[in-house]
Amino acid sequence: MNVQENFNKFIKDSKRVLKVAKKPDGAEYRELAKISVLGVAVIGVVGFVIVLLGSLIGL
Structure with a gap:
């Protein structure tokens, strides 16, 4: 396939x-927002615990 054929296939797939x-x-959006906030919070807590443990053992 050449570049033009690849581009046309990409456009066709994108339209589909x-x-x-x-x-x-609204309900689906709120659920997605809650899950995202929960994920960010969990990652923040894990990072905080790692830094706290590092400071306690003197790293």
Whole structure:
């Protein structure tokens, strides 16, 4: 395949994805936001614990 054929296939596939995709409703958006905030909080707590343990053992 040449570049033009690859580009045309990409455009065709992108159009197909956009036809199938839907905008999330309010409840779905809130659930996704909660999960994201929870993930960021967990990563923050893990990082804090690592720094705290490092300072306690003198690193």
